[in-house]
Amino acid sequence: MNTGYIVLLAVLAFIIVALAIAIIRGKADLLMIDYYFSPPEKRERYNVQRLRFLTGIALLLIFVSDWILLYFFNGGERACILSLIIIIALYKTLEHTWAKNNK
Secondary structure (H helix, E strand, C coil): CCHHHHHHHHHHHHHHHHHHHHHHHCCCHHHCHHHHCCCHHHHCCECHHHHHHHHHHHHHHHHHHHHHHHHHCCCHHHHHHHHHHHHHHHHHHHHHCCCECCC
């Protein structure tokens, strides 16, 4: 494998993990575009701490699942796409149930 490719992957991995941590800590709400740019009445429907946690964990899961499938198990693109679909489905389900306020 090319050394430049490995360095690029390491830099991208660091950026993704840093963004996920920033989202979880509440320092990057701008990256949650649907929440950040929504009107205040829509924002009140969500528990922002849970939404931050859910978004950060989903980002980390996407990164880890793709990394594991591609480089450790040689899963290929189909397995990565399937894992992405599963994570997005779980995210959207939890976003509309667990991350909502109980008002």
